[in-house]
Amino acid sequence: MFLFGLDTDQVSAEYTKRVVVTILVAATTSGATFAFTWWWARRQATRQWYAKEFLDRIIVSLNIFADGALKIRTVLERSLDEIFLNKLAVAKVWAAARATTTDNPVMPIAKEDRWFLLNFVLNAVAEHFVEGHIKRDAGLPVTTVKYALFLTCELVGDERIRKVRAMLVRHDVLENFPYPDTMPVLENPWHEDRIKTLRAASALYKKEPDNFLVLEVCV
Structure with missing residues (x-):
């Protein structure tokens, strides 16, 4: 053939x-x-390890003022992709994180993007407090607390890890920050940087409140 x-x-x-x-x-x-x-x-x-920069991660922390002391507690830590379920949203967060400075640690997010980006984080945080809201709906006794939520990327010392951070602080504390020029008792010396961040956030809240979302938590 x-x-x-x-x-x-x-x-x-x-x-x-x-x-x-x-x-x-x-x-x-x-x-x-x-x-x-x-x-x-x-x-x-x-590169990330030696630069101590992990800008593909986000950590949500609760900033508590009690008995004259600052206590910082982690609520959750995730990759940016797990929280911001959109590649463009991740890119915007990454760019804003890079644009923070020592004097301006709150992320400079475009006005039209603020609510949308913060809402991604709020939804992730809200999952941790569902039980309290169900109790409230059932008529059971609960304690309700309002927290302000905002995004930062603090520039700190060389020995510290730099990450995207979403911070929760009681709404009334942010409105009238109790340590405008003094320091509370700190669990760690480097938490002084957090006080500076919270001072900057309190000042910004009075001028541009749309950089923040208010989350009501029931426990």
Whole structure:
């Protein structure tokens, strides 16, 4: 049997050759892609580690003032992708985090984006306090507290880790910050930076309250 001047054996050999070449090219390409991806991820991880910058993470913290002391407690920590369920939203948060300064630690987010970005965080935080709201709906006794929520990326010392941070502080505390020029008792010396951030946030709240969302928590 002949096909375009080639007999059956020739056609079979040519087909096999093409299949083998295709497989080899695919395997080589996949291997190169895997190697590059691994190298790039390791490079990024190394850079983040030595720079102490993990701007692909967000940590939500509760800032409590009690008995003349500041206590900072973590509510949750997630990747930006887990909280801001949109690539453009993640990019906006990352850009705003990079734009913070020592004097202006609250993220400079465009006015039209503020509510939308903060609402992503508010929804994630609200999941942690569902039980209290169900109790309230059932007519059971609960304690209700209003918290102000805002986004920061504090610039701190070289030994500290820099992350995107969403902060919760009691609404009335932010309205009338109790330590405008003094310090409370601190659990750690570096929490002095947090007081400076909260002072800046309190001043900004009076001028641009739309940089904040108010979350009502029932417990």
